[in-house]
Amino acid sequence: MTYLLGSHHVTLSVGGAQADVDFHTKALGMRFIKKTVLYDGATPIYHFYYSNAAGDPSSVITCFPWAQAGVYGKRGTNQAREVLLSVPAASLDFWTKRMAEFGIETAHAEAFGQRRLELRHPCGIEYVLVGTEGDPRVGHPGNGVPPEHAVHGIHGIGMHVYDQDRLVEFATDAFFASEKIREEGDRARLQLGSDAFGNYVELTGNRSDDQGTWHFGAGTYHHFAWNLDTLDNQEAVKFDIEGAGYTDISELKDRTYFKSHYVRTPGGALFELAVTHEDGGWDCDESPEELGRNFMLPPQFEAERESILARLEPVTTGG
DSSP states (O other), rough: OOEEEEEEEEEEEEEEHHHHIIIIIIISOOOEEEEEEOOOOOOOOEEEEEEOOOGGGGGGEEEEOOGGGGGGGGBBBEEEEEEEEEEGGHHHHHHHHHHHHOOOEEEEEEEEEEEEEEOOTSSSSSEEEEESSSSSOOOOOOOOGGGGGGEEEEEEEEESSOOOHHHHHHHHHHHHHOOOOOOEEEEEEEBBBBBBSEEEEEEHHHHHHHSSSOOSSSSSSEEEEEESHHHHHHHHHHHHHHTOOOBBBBBOOOOOOEEEHHHHHSSSEEEEEEEETTSSSSSSSSOOGTSSSSSSSOOGGGGHHHHEEESSSSOOOOO
C-alpha cells in the first residue's frame, strides 16, 4: 500500500543571494545547512538550504537566487504563492516586533482558527507565520531568536488556482488527502499525508490575476516537495499517479541529499516526490556540526569548482 508522510521541503526562486541569506538566517533565525548549486542547466546558480534545529525534512526551505542571472518570474494564479511556516502560537507578537526591527512590513490575519503574521521575502514572495499549538519540531534559536519563539518548520503551501475543484480532485484521488476539507471565504484547506504537522495545502480561488510563471525566475515559488519515505514507496506512488491519468511526471532525479520525481498538478503548482535515501541526507558530504560551512558540489561538477565559483556573487553565510 502506498503512502505519504508529509512535507519534505519547499524551493523558491529568489532575488539576490546575500539578501536571501540575511532574510532566512538573520531575520527568521533559521539554520543555514547547505551551500551548493542548481543541478539543472548550464548557468551556475547557488542553491541554499535553511532548516530548523534538527534539519527535519518538514522544515527545509531551499532557494535559487536568480537575480544575478537576470531571470525574473511573475506571481499570479495557477501557481504556488505563499510559504506557510509554523511558529509557536504565543510568538506572533515577538515576530511582529522583530520584523519591524529588520524593516519588514507585516500584517496580522486569522484563518482556519489560527492567528497569522503576513510578510514578504525581499524579492516579494509571500510568507505567512502561522501560530500553531503542539508542534513538536524544535526551532533553531539563531541570531537572537529565543527557543520558545523559533520557527518549527513548514506549515504548508498556499496555492492560487483558477479552479479549486481540479486540485481537490487530484489530491483526493491520487495524492493522499484526508477526507476533511475546510472552507473559509475564497479559501479551502486540505491536509495531505499522515503527519500531524507541516502538510497543509491552502487553495485560494483566484480568477483575477494573470497566469503566473512556472519556470525559474526571481520572485516566484518553484515547487513544494513531499516526503515519500522510501524509494520503493516513491516508485509505487509515481506509478499510481500515472495510472490515475496524471502523466506529466519526471524521471527520477538524483539531488545528492534526496532523490525525486516531479509532477505538475492541475492547480498549476509543481509537486516533488522526495526521498532522503540511505546514501543521502544533509550530512552525507558534511558532518552534522559543519553543515553549511563549505561550498559543496556533486562529483560531476567538482572539476569545474573554480570556474563555477568565479561566476557566482560573493556571499557571507555565517557558517
